[in-house]
Amino acid sequence: MIKSNETNSKSVLITGASTGIGKACAVHLSELGYQVFAGIRQQKDEHDLLKTSNNGLIPVQLDVTDTGSINEAAKMIQTTLGERGLYALVNNAGIAVSGPIEFIPIDDFRQQFEVNVIGQVAVTQTFLDLLRKAYGRIVNISSISGQIALPFLGPYASSKFALEAISDALRVELRPWGIPVILIEPGRIATPIWEKSLARADENIRGLPPKGKELYSQIIDYARKSMTNPSRTMLSVESVVRVVEQVLSVENPRARYAIGRKTSQRILLFKILPTRLRDKLMARRMGMK
Numbered sequence: 606m607i608k609s610n611e612t613n614s615k616s617v618l619i620t621g622a623s624t625g626i627g628k629a630c631a632v633h634l635s636e637l638g639y640q641v642f643a644g645i646r647q648q649k650d651e652h653d654l655l656k657t658s659n660n661g662l663i664p665v666q667l668d669v670t671d672t673g674s675i676n677e678a679a680k681m682i683q684t685t686l687g688e689r690g691l692y693a694l695v696n697n698a699g700i701a702v703s704g705p706i707e708f709i710p711i712d713d714f715r716q717q718f719e720v721n722v723i724g725q726v727a728v729t730q731t732f733l734d735l736l737r738k739a740y741g742r743i744v745n746i747s748s749i750s751g752q753i754a755l756p757f758l759g760p761y762a763s764s765k766f767a768l769e770a771i772s773d774a775l776r777v778e779l780r781p782w783g784i785p786v787i788l789i790e791p792g793r794i795a796t797p798i799w800e801k802s803l804a805r806a807d808e809n810i811r812g813l814p815p816k817g818k819e820l821y822s823q824i825i826d827y828a829r830k831s832m833t834n835p836s837r838t839m840l841s842v843e844s845v846v847r848v849v850e851q852v853l854s855v856e857n858p859r860a861r862y863a864i865g866r867k868t869s870q871r872i873l874l875f876k877i878l879p880t881r882l883r884d885k886l887m888a889r890r891m892g893m894k
């Protein structure tokens with residue numbers, strides 16, 4: 606555990622801090638003594654966030670898909686920091702679009718990339734000067750889905766693969782200034798993201814054309830049941846919070862942190878299995894041919 610006198614001059618911006626991982630990190634880091642700018646998309650979440658935290662937490666209106674909103678947030682943060690730079694940017698905001706790629710509404714696919722990919726880049730570009738000032742670091746919340754693409758999670762997985770690629774390129778580009786770019790790859794974590802994803806998927810399923818229903822309804826039922834199966838183990842948000850705390854406090858953070866023992870094992874297995882065998886096993890697991 607780090608001491609508050611090591612953290613209280615350090616400022617961190619976390620995007621998507623209204624719920625789940627972002628909120629838990631914001632509250633915990635502010636309790637450790639960091640000055641936390643907690644990005645929220647909707648004004649209604651400000652009160653709730655302030656109720657659960659101490660003085661070190663400053664809510665900031667921030668929609669990562671809206672350039673005006675990013676610029677306003679940057680202006681406010683820069684004014685608050687004065688001559689100090691930003692010690693860390695945690696790119697956490699995210700959504701999960703799921704369903705058969707053949708029938709995902711193309712606007713949903715675009716939104717998946719706007720939030721999880723373009724939004725992260727836009728925020729990073731805007732805050733890099735402030736990060737440079739403080740010899741800061743960038744923490745990108747990726748996922749096991751950034752290493753393994755499961756069927757019916759295609760939009761989400763492809764967005765996290767893109768985030769991994771961007772982070773790998775950026776890490777080398779920023780070496781001259783000693784700004785580490787760190788990827789966090791959690792397995793399934795108990796947060797509202799999956800309910801939100803299911804609600805959107807259900808809406809899309811209702812809107813499927815008759816052909817789509819005929820082709821996919823059986824497998825969608827199966828995927829839905831397996832996603833909501835209470836026996837499927839989920840990790841707690843605290844497991845991510847602990848890693849974010851560590852990543853912010855160690856001198857030389859690693860490039861990647863997979864969260865959960867099974868997550869690391871699955872990633873390794875996925876990499877060493879021949880693609881044909883991998884596909885067959887995955888399809889069989891989902892009751893497909």
Ligand SMILES: NC(=O)c1ccc[n+]([C@@H]2O[C@H](COP(=O)([O-])OP(=O)(O)OC[C@H]3O[C@@H](n4cnc5c(N)ncnc54)[C@H](OP(=O)(O)O)[C@@H]3O)[C@@H](O)[C@H]2O)c1
Nearest residue numbers: 621622623624625626646668669698699748793794796798
């Ligand atoms: N839960 C998991 O199993 C899991 C596993 C691996 C990785 N992750 C990643 O962890 C991150 C956080 O997810 P979570 O599980 O904590 O889900 P969550 O509780 O749904 O949190 C997502 C956050 O992103 C915000 N957000 C969505 N669209 C945004 C936008 N356009 N601009 C700014 N903020 C926006 C949400 O705000 P609103 O409330 O206003 O929508 C919310 O605060 C995501 O990047 C996710 O991919 C999650």
